[in-house]
Amino acid sequence: MAGRQAVKAYLDLVSQACRAVLIFLKHNKIPHTVENIAIRKGQHKTPEFTKLNPMQKLPVLEDNGFVLTESDAILKYLCAVLCTTGPPYVPDHWYPKLPEKRARVDEYTAWNHANTHTSSIFLHEIGFDMWLVDMTFQAKLERAGYAVKVELKLKSFKILSRLFQSLCGGRDILKDRPKLLSWRSRVQSVLSDSFDEAHSAVYQIRDKFTAKLSPCSKQATL
Numbered sequence: 001m002a003g004r005q006a007v008k009a010y011l012d013l014v015s016q017a018c019r020a021v022l023i024f025l026k027h028n029k030i031p032h033t034v035e036n037i038a039i040r041k042g043q044h045k046t047p048e049f050t051k052l053n054p055m056q057k058l059p060v061l062e063d064n065g066f067v068l069t070e071s072d073a074i075l076k077y078l079c080a081v082l083c084t085t086g087p088p089y090v091p092d093h094w095y096p097k098l099p100e101k102r103a104r105v106d107e108y109t110a111w112n113h114a115n116t117h118t119s120s121i122f123l124h125e126i127g128f129d130m131w132l133v134d135m136t137f138q139a140k141l142e143r144a145g146y147a148v149k150v151e152l153k154l155k156s157f158k159i160l161s162r163l164f165q166s167l168c169g170g171r172d173i174l175k176d177r178p179k180l181l182s183w184r185s186r187v188q189s190v191l192s193d194s195f196d197e198a199h200s201a202v203y204q205i206r207d208k209f210t211a212k213l214s215p216c217s218k219q220a221t222l
């Protein structure tokens with residue numbers, strides 16, 4: 001971002017939407033600072049934060065006075081701003097300019113937004129997650145031929161961060177799904193350190209949770 005200030009991201013890494021933003025910033029080496037806002041402490045309800053986002057939700061991005069909410073909008077904004085005005089440049093494959101390719105990414109992010117967020121308590125805690133994996137993510141990835149290569153798209157990236165949410169509860173919902181497991185490890189290896197850094201809070205919650213389980217329950221979850 002030559003000549004531009006670092007962007008400021010307001011995040012709580014317990015949130016999947018926030019992790020997606022952080023991984024994207026780190027992976028693309030976009031200069032940024034992070035302001036940690038702890039949802040569990042109600043820090044997103046303060047008058048200062050409410051001025052930034054009247055909806056009192058995270059993540060929020062601030063770019064030289066321009067304030068943006070909603071992780072999808074933030075990721076697409078960063079792609080749009082930095083595809084031409086780098087360095088660093090965000091490569092076109094993340095959010096292609098070609099209308100048909102772009103529409104495929106928008107198709108997924110629209111579906112993701114409407115279908116995986118509000119229902120996530122059911123999806124992750126009550127066991128509908130298997131239905132979700134088989135009927136939706138897997139079907140969508142089948143159509144895309146599990147295409148990840150080194151060319152990551154916002155689409156595969158959002159799927160991955162969503163699927164990782166259940167790890168907080170100590171469950172790996174992909175453990176019996178070899179195709180999805182291999183796809184996930186390919187995406188993770190492309191994202192490498194930025195993925196693990198953004199998931200450090202999730203790993204801590206998982207470790208705390210699984211430490212309390214009996215050996216038998218541990219086997220059943222992870």
Ligand SMILES: N[C@@H](CCC(=O)N[C@@H](CS)C(=O)NCC(=O)O)C(=O)O
Pocket residue numbers: 015016017018039044056057058059069070071072117
């Ligand atoms: N659709 C929004 C999700 C915003 C959202 O619901 N954020 C949650 C964390 S994942 C939050 O801030 N929750 C605080 C609350 O609802 O009080 C996005 O993708 O950015």
